[in-house]
Amino acid sequence: MPRDGTATRARILDTAERLVIDNGFAGTSVDQVIRESKTSKGAFFHHFTSKGDLAEHLVARYAAADIAHLEDALAQVGDITDPGERLLGFLRVFEETADELMSAQSSCLYVAILTERQLVDSGSSAEITRAVLAWRREVAALFDEALRTRSPGHDLDCEALADHLFVTFEGAFILCRTTGEPEHMRRQLTTVRRLVESLLGQGDR
The missing domain is CATH 1.10.10.60 (Homeodomain-like)
Known part of the structure; x- marks a missing residue:
């Protein structure tokens, strides 16, 4: 066999x-x-077949895991009926697992791949774009629903708010690696969650 x-x-x-x-x-x-x-x-x-082929499979696997992580967090808060609490609960999922994340990896594969121009030009980064857009779509929907509940006529850019969460992850990876202090990931995610609480008019919980 x-x-x-x-x-x-x-x-x-x-x-x-x-x-x-x-x-x-x-x-x-x-x-x-x-x-x-x-x-x-x-x-x-x-x-x-080659190092380039390895890169494509590596990125595809990492991006699929990233999207699965997003979907798991959405599932964890799916039963929360209040849109604001659902958004905050979603943010807490990542805040509470930040130390575990940083103990498993020192940085993000996306950063390593996107700094290599030949990989971007060859299309190896396409799966990263797909993951970024998935995060933007799902998180923007959480923000929009939560904000409309609090302020029906809000004019905030929910896609930009969703991108800010993604940027926080990537920036925190760089900060953790630069300082050698992995707790920065949790601290940055806590800061985002508290800012969102203020935006929604809710105190720290």
Whole structure:
């Protein structure tokens, strides 16, 4: 019976993700991925035709996990009937898991990929765009519903507010890495949640 290569493929991708986040795509070689994933060159090229092909699969997997994270957070607050509380509950999901996130990774793959012009030009970053737009769509809807409940005639740009949350994540990754202090992720998300509470006219809870 032929062996299932799923575990090997996952191990290669896990190793490549860590190396690219730590060293950048240009600073990560195929040989390094092969060596640190404890696999063979033949096994690597069985699953990936080139380093560029590896990048595309790496980004697709990471973006899919990112969207799944978004959908899980939405599901956790789906039963909250008050739109304002649902939005705040959504923000708390990430605030309360920020330390766990930072213990699992030191930065975001998106940053490493988007700084590589050849990957952007080749279309390898397309899945990142898809993830960004998914976050914008879903979070903007939460903001719009919450704000309309409090102020029916509001004219705030909910898509910009949604993008601000995404930017907070990415900026916090950079801040954590620059200072070596992973707690900045939680602190920044707490700040966003408190600002949203003020926007909605609610006190800290």
